[in-house]
Amino acid sequence: MTTLQRKKQAQTLRTFRKVHRLTGALLFVFFFIIAITGVFLGWKKHSAGVLLPKSYKGTSTNLKDWQPIDQLNEIATQILKDSINPKLSNKLSRIDIRQNKGMLKFVYSEHHWEIQLDGTTGTVLNIGKRHSDWIENVHDGSIVDAALGVSKGWFKLFYTTIMGLALLLFTITGFWLWYGPKRMRKEQRKR
Numbered sequence: 001m002t003t004l005q006r007k008k009q010a011q012t013l014r015t016f017r018k019v020h021r022l023t024g025a026l027l028f029v030f031f032f033i034i035a036i037t038g039v040f041l042g043w044k045k046h047s048a049g050v051l052l053p054k055s056y057k058g059t060s061t062n063l064k065d066w067q068p069i070d071q072l073n074e075i076a077t078q079i080l081k082d083s084i085n086p087k088l089s090n091k092l093s094r095i096d097i098r099q100n101k102g103m104l105k106f107v108y109s110e111h112h113w114e115i116q117l118d119g120t121t122g123t124v125l126n127i128g129k130r131h132s133d134w135i136e137n138v139h140d141g142s143i144v145d146a147a148l149g150v151s152k153g154w155f156k157l158f159y160t161t162i163m164g165l166a167l168l169l170f171t172i173t174g175f176w177l178w179y180g181p182k183r184m185r186k187e188q189r190k191r
Contacts, residue, residue, distance in 0.1 A: 006184065013180045020173040027166050034163060037139035044132040051135065053128025058102025058118035066119035069095065069104075075122045076106035076115045083127055084113055107133075 024031075044051040060066070077090045093109035103125055106115045112133045116125040137143040141159030148155065 006187070009180065009184055013177065013184075016173040016176050016180070020170065020177060023166055023169055023173075027163070030159075030163060031166075034139060037135050040135050041132060041139060044135075049128065050131070052130060052132045053114055053116070053126055055098060055101055055105070056103060056116055056125035058120055058125065060120045061099055061102045063099060063119075067122050072104055072117050072119070072122055073106065076104075076117055079115050079124055079127065080106075080108070080113065083124075088113070 040051060048054075066072075073092075073095070080088055080090055089108065089110040091109050093107045096105035096107060097119075098104065099119075102119050104117050104119055106117070107130065108114070112130045114126075114128050114130050116128070117123065118125055134143070137146065140156055142153060142156045144155045144159070145151075145153050
């Protein structure tokens with residue numbers, strides 16, 4: 001390796017170090033938030049019902065035995081009003097049908113409650129707060145879209161693109177900051 005090549009490699013390392021350090025400093029808070037919320041989301045099903053309510057079993061897994069969805073939705077809406085708060089919106093995010101457990105989860109979009117019903121009897125299996133939902137909204141940036149009233153998710157798209165590209169940049173520059181000096185030392189030993 002010539003002296004010129006060595007100087008070019010050293011300059012590349014300095015540039016990568018600056019980019020790595022500057023990007024890390026600018027995005028530190030966001031990486032911290034993503035890391036913490038990511039850990040919580042990874043543990044949500046193993047949190048003993050703290051982050052995500054435990055799923056309970058209904059009486060039958062045969063869909064022929066189940067009540068119609070609209071009747072179960074009416075039951076869930078009444079339970080929401082009677083057992084949680086009559087002022088809460090009954091606008092659904094989704095109905096999570098768990099045939100293998102014989103139950104349905106009614107998950108609401110404007111608050112983080114869920115109501116689990118037995119598909120056959122319509123009996124309440126569980127009423128629970130889904131903390132994992134708002135943690136996910138923080139994790140992916142959609143909480144900002146909701147706060148700004150943006151329905152198309154433009155902030156989330158921008159945020160996840162920037163953070164994904166930054167992670168890619170950190171991977172490349174981090175690898176080079178580790179490998180570059182090793183390569184330079186190896187070349188120096190050859191001389």
